Amino acid sequence: MEGQESQVKELGMSRLMFYRHLESVETMRSYWELKQVQLKNLEQLRDKDGKEKSKVYPKGSKTQKKKKPLDTTDLVSAGLEEVQKLNEQNTQLSHCAAETAASTAVPLDLIEEEQEGEGYRDKKELVEEAARDEETVAELLLIKEEEEKEEDEETEKEEELLLSEEIQQAASNSSGQTNENITITLESHEEHLDITCSTKRHVSDENLETDDLKKSRVEEASEEEEKEGLKEGEEARLEAAEEGTEEERKDVEPVLEEYIIDSSPPPPALFEHRLVTTKTHQITSYYTINKEEVLGGGRFGMVHKCVEKSSGLILAAKIIKARSQKEKEVVKGEIEVMNQLSHSSLIQLYAAFESRHEIILVMEYVDGGELFDRIIDENYKLTELDTVLFIRQISEGLQYMHKMYILHLDLKPENVLCVSRQTNKVKIIDFGLARRYKPREKLRVNFGTPEFLAPEVINYEFVSFPTDMWSLGVITYMLLSGLSPFLGEDDNETLNNILACQWSFEEAEFADISEEAKDFISCLLVKSKSWRMSASQSLKHPWLSDRGLHYRLHQKKNKCHSSHAPPPQA
Template sequence: METKVLEPSPDPGPSGATPAPCLDSSSITKKDDGEISDQKNVPFNKEENRSDIQISSNDGSSGKDDECPADALKLKSNLKLATVNNTGPSRPSLELRAGDLSLPSPGFKFGIPLSPAAMERDLQSPVIIIGQDVFQIIDDCPPPPAPFPHRMVTLRTADVTDMYDLNMDDILGGGRFGEVHMCTEKSSGLQLVAKVLKVQSERDREMALNEVNVMNQLDHTNLIQMFDAVETPTEIFLFLEYVGGGELFMRIIDDSYQLMEVDAMVFVRQICEGIFYMHQMYVLHLDLKPENIVCVSPISHKVKIIDFGLARRYKPQNKLKVSFGTAEFLSPEVINFDHVSFSTDMWSVGVITYMMVSGLSPFLGGNDTETMNNVLLGDADFDEEPFELVSEEAKDFISNLLVKEKNGRMSAAQCLRHPWLNDLARKAKLCNRLLKSQMELRKYMMRRRWKKNVFAVTAANRFLKIGSSGCLTSLAE
């Protein structure tokens, strides 16, 4: 008889845990020597023309929802809002020095005035303008909640067209499960997305029910929320919160964006916040990958985790095994068909972080078999050229997640306490070296698109053969 060992509950994290400090305009003031003070509410020099002090955002919004309200009010009398046109190729770069973050080095420094030409370039996040000087702001406030209260959704039978306007011509995404479309609730005008699942067997319905039941347990700003679930004889429609910023990695590889290590810290911290909550609710995502991390808007650093189609409720006394996922992000225990747990998600976080700071996929091989063999070897080194400018804290963070033995990996709570994800305000001001990851990420995304195109052509050819031979076969993605 197998002896069952109860796994401890998720690490509750530091007592009285508080969210990461919000990097807002109130923490930045100009000094006579051009340096930046992190003291809040320090009065400006009386000789400065306060009418020249502005907060700029390229979306033209007031920023009230994006800033920490209590701190923003302190500068209300001194700051006014403006808009910077979104027309140029890049934004000012903040760069992170490897090793000792406290030592300055040549290059762009947080707080160094930008040239007029730089002000005309695309600014992907808000800035403070004080006279002729431009100061970049990294938005690390929590993302906004869903535009509706958390709902306990029940799968019900109804006529979808009576309640929702679906844009079936615009496909936002898709895969083996079906397609994702934009839609609007008719009664309220609320914008949502509809995940349309094809139901061909009872198992398909059980998978949809599992997703509904899992999401009923999750109410966190870093996790997408479900609004409704409707079934018809052939399809199930899951109506979800609309998040309009697109995939995180698609934003990072955009020509107008320059990724710095401090950006990666902000992104990864939010991912860990969402996973920490998820694990506290005894839910495993089991499909964490870049496609399932989306930005709230094209200009903010706020992200949410999506797609809980493969998520599972976790009961430590019932050992769980799974045999699905994407090869690059599978943990060794999934490949070995061993028991999974909270640490299985953390392996995927390690892979995502590795890719974010370097632009390289640590275990990617020529095919899925080679990739999975690389995962089992577990040799994720930091010798590649893009890691020359990556801090030792980042390498240590990744090294403590890409551990073959699952019990040796950091939990989400331990990640949130790790030095790399803390003291972000100081690190933002000391950034002075650009990472080399953007070009590598572009190459990765091009390879991914190429593989999808090859699959589409192959699938079309197979269907032609099926039509000519009259033979019925199943086609797996």
């Protein structure tokens, strides 16, 4: 009996193992069939989506027709039906196994319990797998929808760019286009965008929210484009109106004419700037001085033309009498000042030679003569515009000197040389009385030419940069009128006139002079030095910088010091 029971148990166990194996095979087959169904459905969806993609035409409205995305519940329900059929087959097989093992009640009952447990677990696993498959399908569909959204956004952006370009081209090409046409175009575009947005609404709430956000953004963009289009149309209309009235405005408004004066600097020296020290050699060993040709002279000595033997360079030799050591120190101070000045409006030093009774300065040569000669020459027709050119160059030279903290202190027409007789280029010369300005050291001087002295020099007060600007005002007055503003019967009367600051524009020579020139002089001949224009300010004054004024002066060609000018022809 025990052997039979053992055989029955073995038979039951073998059958149980067979049924379990059979069930696992059926489960795997149902799983793969479900996967194949899902893959077929996805391929069908992909094919349909590929066929129904929208087309965007550059100049037409966008029409998109999309089918409603397949519901995932249909796919899941189809899979569940297959699972239920397989479960029914498994239960039938389990019932057959129970009938064949009726003789062994107790062992088979245990087997049935185990089968039921295994069947429950198999069903549970199948349901879980189906749920996972459902999640996978849902994820794939969401990814597909996101890709479609991105494609739709790209097509929207392309269409908006095309429409904005068309609006800009229309506004620029047709100046007579009205705001109504632009408004209609933008309204139709806005309606078209609304229709496009309405075709993109999805079933889920999240998709609806994103569509609403996109629609609001598109509406904002369309409003901005509408404003820009209206603004461009208004600008085009204004331009057309301006073009239409251009001829009328020409008749009413005068055309502003300009004249650009030759504000280029004077030609530089024919040699590089040098740091000169006095040599004790004989100057005749290096230079040939023409004592018969005198270029100028004064209290210091005489200036002659000379030629460098080694190079043939034409220069000017300034011979200064200096017998005492004190006199020689004064001349060496002039050399020290000239070593610090490198500017095209200032004469340049080339070499210096010292002997027992004199010091000779070899300098840059210019052959235009003194500016004073042009003032007193009745045959030279000096115009106000010529004076502008002269004063501008002198102001530039003074501006450079003052930046280098050097005061000239002897500025007058005799110390301004013309580069040539054909041009209006000038250079400042004679730095014998120049001093270095030191703010902490109060400088007083008691020298200079009386009619060009500033009030602070006469009062033996501290001098500074405005001292040179007073002298510039006197030179300007003389160039425009041919008169000296403070000149008296003798030096005492001249100095008293300067201290009283007595001068005016009542002379007939100022009848044709511009108001800007008079204002320029008035800003310089001010008794208090703190109220005078600086060199930089003088260059910005309208008389020296206004091109419109220069055009009027060029057209007028008014002569300075009209008493020297020939009478007008009848």
